[in-house]
Amino acid sequence: MVRKTFKHKRISILNLLLIILLGIVAARVIILQNTISTINEKIRPAEISLKIVEKPDCSECSDVSSTISIISESKVKIKENKTISFSSQEAQQLIQNYEIKRLPAIIIEGEINKTQELEALWNKLNGNIIDNVVIIESDAPYFDPQTNSIVGLVELVKIVDRECQKCFNIDNVVNQFRQIGVKFVNEKVLDYTDSEAQSLIKKFGIRRIPAVILSREVTEYRAIQSFWDQLNATLKDGFYALHTTIPPYRDLETNSIKGLVELILLTDNSCSACYNVSVHRLILNSMGISIAKENSFDISSEQGRNLISKYNITAVPTILLSSDAIEYSFFSSPSALQLFRRYNDGWFVFTNVDWMRSNGGYKDLTTGNIVK
Numbered sequence: 001m002v003r004k005t006f007k008h009k010r011i012s013i014l015n016l017l018l019i020i021l022l023g024i025v026a027a028r029v030i031i032l033q034n035t036i037s038t039i040n041e042k043i044r045p046a047e048i049s050l051k052i053v054e055k056p057d058c059s060e061c062s063d064v065s066s067t068i069s070i071i072s073e074s075k076v077k078i079k080e081n082k083t084i085s086f087s088s089q090e091a092q093q094l095i096q097n098y099e100i101k102r103l104p105a106i107i108i109e110g111e112i113n114k115t116q117e118l119e120a121l122w123n124k125l126n127g128n129i130i131d132n133v134v135i136i137e138s139d140a141p142y143f144d145p146q147t148n149s150i151v152g153l154v155e156l157v158k159i160v161d162r163e164c165q166k167c168f169n170i171d172n173v174v175n176q177f178r179q180i181g182v183k184f185v186n187e188k189v190l191d192y193t194d195s196e197a198q199s200l201i202k203k204f205g206i207r208r209i210p211a212v213i214l215s216r217e218v219t220e221y222r223a224i225q226s227f228w229d230q231l232n233a234t235l236k237d238g239f240y241a242l243h244t245t246i247p248p249y250r251d252l253e254t255n256s257i258k259g260l261v262e263l264i265l266l267t268d269n270s271c272s273a274c275y276n277v278s279v280h281r282l283i284l285n286s287m288g289i290s291i292a293k294e295n296s297f298d299i300s301s302e303q304g305r306n307l308i309s310k311y312n313i314t315a316v317p318t319i320l321l322s323s324d325a326i327e328y329s330f331f332s333s334p335s336a337l338q339l340f341r342r343y344n345d346g347w348f349v350f351t352n353v354d355w356m357r358s359n360g361g362y363k364d365l366t367t368g369n370i371v372k
Helices: 002-043 065-073 089-098 116-124 171-179 195-204 216-220 279-286 302-311 323-327 353-358
Strands: 046-054 076-085 105-110 128-130 133-137 142-144 149-151 153-160 183-191 211-215 239-243 249-251 256-258 261-267 291-298 318-321 340-342 348-350 362-364
Touching: 046 065, 046 089, 065 076, 065 105, 076 089, 089 105, 153 171, 153 195, 153 216, 171 183, 183 195, 195 211, 195 239, 211 216, 216 239, 261 279, 261 302, 261 323, 279 291, 291 302, 353 362
Parallel strands: 046 076, 153 183, 261 291
Antiparallel strands: 046 105, 105 133, 128 133, 142 149, 153 211, 211 239, 249 256, 261 318, 318 348, 340 348
């Protein structure tokens, strides 16, 4: 009897240990399942739905397909992608609920805050979060549901000097506007001598040609809003006037072309070891300096000797630039003074002997020595 009792107790203990072990295993399984579920939940793409409210017949309105592509390529699962016409009752209700002012507009519902990446995406796409819904309104041109009109179609007038072939091409500025999405309508090109151009020049106080006149719709574009204030453009009768700040241009106050630079190369044909002075021409071209006239004089020539005497030149070869060089931003900056000396008549003479030496060498006219 004693043996049976002991055996019975031993079996009971084993059963108890087995039950405890099974309980531990079951608890770990539950924990593991919960962990896997949590990981899967984090890995699982955010589920969202899209509603695009648009005016179907607005061919001038911005296309939001690129924005939708960006959203689709992010870590999301789009459960619904629905396009709603502006005229429908559903669209009118959404416009009212979320105070939408620009169409097309994208309304995003669902797990919009699932990840920090998504939150950053909405910010990048200029999205506003209202009642846990992301609202992305299009850039200009857009349809304004309040006024029932298209906003962001910009009227453009270009005023040019057709006789000045070297003047800055204002189309370079206009094309930059085009690249950021500005849509122009009613484009017009006027020579500054035309009567209509003269009237606009007087009206807007234009001082330089070429110039552009843009309707106020240009400020509807988000990319332009970031720098428009820096242009100090004055609004008159719904239009802004911008004149060029890049030479060459026609100065209307003096009725002359500014920014056409004369270049003189001062050489020393006896110095075969000296640097090639023509390298300056390449540098000036890369800086956008417009060279209207170029001459080359050797120091042994009468012109060369006169230049050496007039500007007290002590290192050759070198270059001289006429006073119109000051029209270019570089020559009005402190950096220019490290390379050039400007004289009372406005001419610039290249005097940086360290640059001359590092690019091959030069002749010191005070000693006659070649410095390399």
